[in-house]
Amino acid sequence: MTHPTAPTAGPAVQDRAAVLLEALPWIRRHAGTVMVFKYGGNAMVSEPLRQAFAEDMVLLHHLGVHPVVVHGGGPQINRMLERLGIASEFRGGLRVTSREALEAIRMVLTGQVQRELVSLLNATGPYAVGLSGEDARLFGAVRRGTVVDGEEVDLGWVGEVVAVDPAPVRQLLDAGRIPVISSVAPEVDGGGEPTGEVLNVNADTAAAAVAVALGAEAFVALTDVEGLYADWPDRDSLISSLTAGQLRELLPGLQSGMIPKMEAALRAVEGGARRAAIVDGRVPHACLLEIFPGARTGTQLIPDDGVLP
Ligand SMILES: Nc1ncnc2c1ncn2[C@@H]1O[C@H](COP(=O)(O)OP(=O)(O)O)[C@@H](O)[C@H]1O
Numbered sequence: 001m002t003h004p005t006a007p008t009a010g011p012a013v014q015d016r017a018a019v020l021l022e023a024l025p026w027i028r029r030h031a032g033t034v035m036v037f038k039y040g041g042n043a044m045v046s047e048p049l050r051q052a053f054a055e056d057m058v059l060l061h062h063l064g065v066h067p068v069v070v071h072g073g074g075p076q077i078n079r080m081l082e083r084l085g086i087a088s089e090f091r092g093g094l095r096v097t098s099r100e101a102l103e104a105i106r107m108v109l110t111g112q113v114q115r116e117l118v119s120l121l122n123a124t125g126p127y128a129v130g131l132s133g134e135d136a137r138l139f140g141a142v143r144r145g146t147v148v149d150g151e152e153v154d155l156g157w158v159g160e161v162v163a164v165d166p167a168p169v170r171q172l173l174d175a176g177r178i179p180v181i182s183s184v185a186p187e188v189d190g191g192g193e194p195t196g197e198v199l200n201v202n203a204d205t206a207a208a209a210v211a212v213a214l215g216a217e218a219f220v221a222l223t224d225v226e227g228l229y230a231d232w233p234d235r236d237s238l239i240s241s242l243t244a245g246q247l248r249e250l251l252p253g254l255q256s257g258m259i260p261k262m263e264a265a266l267r268a269v270e271g272g273a274r275r276a277a278i279v280d281g282r283v284p285h286a287c288l289l290e291i292f293p294g295a296r297t298g299t300q301l302i303p304d305d306g307v308l309p
């Protein structure tokens with residue numbers, strides 16, 4: 001006859017219990033809240049990292065938090081455009097998008113990157129449902145250009161989300177699912193009606209719009225650096241936390257992909273999120289570490305009158 005080995009109350013057991021107990025106040029405060037995670041192409045670079053991200057989302061879901069994933073896929077799009085012989089050009093952190101490129105981008109985001117993410121999340125249970133801004137009119141977008149060195153630049157078929165209907169996402173959350181959203185959006189006219197065109201939206205920008213529409217508690221964007229640097233690329237200038245007002249002052253000096261990312265973080269906080277975080281997607285389980293305020297990586301952004309929750 002065998003007997004199960006009784007766990008000894010040694011240090012290892014105590015440590016495990018202590019980790020769970022340390023998370024208890026955060027879990028109690030955040031159960032039932034929405035957290036929007038922007039999963040960027042540069043943070044999706046390895047299988048173990050993708051796996052760790054999916055595990056974090058499923059664990060948060062079981063802790064009672066409602067994770068919503070908005071994904072990018074910049075490097076994956078670059079690879080496809082290269083295969084098709086289409087040049088990639090970025091202005092102010094946004095891709096100049098021809099109609100030909102748009103077709104490929106829509107295919108890569110909704111047909112490849114989203115499918116892979118949904119499949120990873122569903123490896124252990126029926127959690128994830130993928131949708132794009134086109135589904136159930138989730139997004140409405142208008143064409144936008146950008147300003148580089150004081151000059152207006154036409155970006156082609158690039159959009160900015162001007163309307164989000166939270167209902168399709170809420171319905172999925174209510175059904176116990178994890179929504180996984182691709183950042184392509186139908187163009188809408190002045191009356192909010194679809195024109196029949198589709199636009200390429202930066203995924204950080206789309207994620208912030210989703211966070212605001214859902215009244216998310218937090219907006220977390222993964223990237224491929226430690227966080228926001230005050231004086232990029234000086235590695236000693238990493239900012240661990242800042243207020244919306246401090247970010248507004250830094251924004252004009254930012255470069256490349258950090259421009260839309262920090263604009264999105266600001267928009268999320270201005271729109272009601274208590275916190276936005278730029279976290280290092282190269283650190284396995286960076287999203288799960290978010291539940292331990294003392295162990296968070298990256299840069300935390302809070303409203304001017306906020307305190308770090
Ligand atoms: N001030 C800054 N702090 C951190 N990164 C910066 C800064 N300015 C520019 N960058 C660049 O922005 C990149 C992140 O943007 P991007 O590549 O669009 O991210 P992702 O694909 O993860 O969404 C970093 O890898 C870095 O090269």
Ligand SMILES: CC(=O)N[C@@H](CCC(=O)OP(=O)(O)O)C(=O)O
Binds near residue numbers: 105
């Ligand atoms: C307009 C614009 O720039 N759209 C982005 C959409 C994907 C994205 O944002 O992906 P990451 O988050 O991985 O950068 C693009 O075409 O690359």
